[in-house]
Amino acid sequence: MTPDQTCFKVKIDDSMFEFGETMVTGHQLLTIAHKHPLDEHIIYQKLKDGQFEEIRLEESVDLSQPGLERFKTFRSAESYRFTVDGRKFEWGAPVITGRRLKKFADVAPDTYDVWMNVRGKGEDQIISNREEVRLDTPGLERFYTEQVSITIIINGRPHEINKRSLSFTELVQLAFPNVQPAPNTIHTIVFKNGPEENPQGSLVEGQTIIISERMIINVTKTDKS
Missing domain, CATH: 3.10.20 (Ubiquitin-like (UB roll))
Structure with a gap:
């Protein structure tokens, strides 16, 4: 990269990377993050509203927008859909923690609880920050948050x-x-x-x-x- 070139930084999982071009593909993102083989990994972009959107290998992402672009990768061939407070999200692993669900909902983990809506006649289940809940059970998992009282x-x-x-x-x-x-x-x-x-x-x-x-x-x- 020459001195007059613009550098675009991205965060993939917990590591920082740099690109010298504004448009990069999912293939390039997985490659620079050393996620091989590529076809056994999926990558999500964190959107401004907190949701995660899958980026296909051939799909391009614009890095010229204001702010740091963040991505999350998974070694998986599937994605799992669920809702938090009525909003739909996708995740690339069959389990998710209570703290991660609160991040999707954009609420403070220490002042809000997250609950799983239990289908049928069972009581709704509170999910602690470190607790893991499965997303690969039949049906769409629904979660909601409430302020702690x-x-x-x-x-x-x-x-x-x-x-x-x-x-x-x-x-x-x-x-x-x-x-x-x-x-x-x-x-x-x-x-x-x-x-x-x-x-x-x-x-x-x-x-x-x-x-x-x-x-x-x-x-x-x-x-x-």
Whole structure:
């Protein structure tokens, strides 16, 4: 590439690559990413609205548009379709995590839950960030997101929380919202009725706990002097 040539950067999976031309094919993208044999791989482009669109080997992509173009590859001959919040998406693997579903929905993973609509009379299933759900079962899988809303009890008073974890500092602020931090004050936090990750115990400064509905947390403060 000569010094006066324009360089177009793309991100394929987790790696960055450069092209000296505005139009590149799916074949070129898979080749530069060393995805061989080419006919055993598929590549998706992440669109501006968060959806992923398959790019065929002979299909061209324009790299001159504003912003970094992002792509995802899979070693697969199939793609799997599903919906999140009523929008249709495609994925190149038979399983997908809750965190990836939230990325498709463009919601914050810590403040939103994602649910799988269970066909028939079964109850809908919540999918945690690290949990994998299969997309290759018969029928179209449907997912939806909802903002987290958890009521916990801090020092005997209910608090509605819109995320699934709280830090030591956040709990202190919730317990004593109008009290300024003081160097001579020591806070102690104990909890019970928590989720299986941390059912009961104590919390020290710098730590974070997972919260659950009607979890009981007591925060006390003492003066070192």
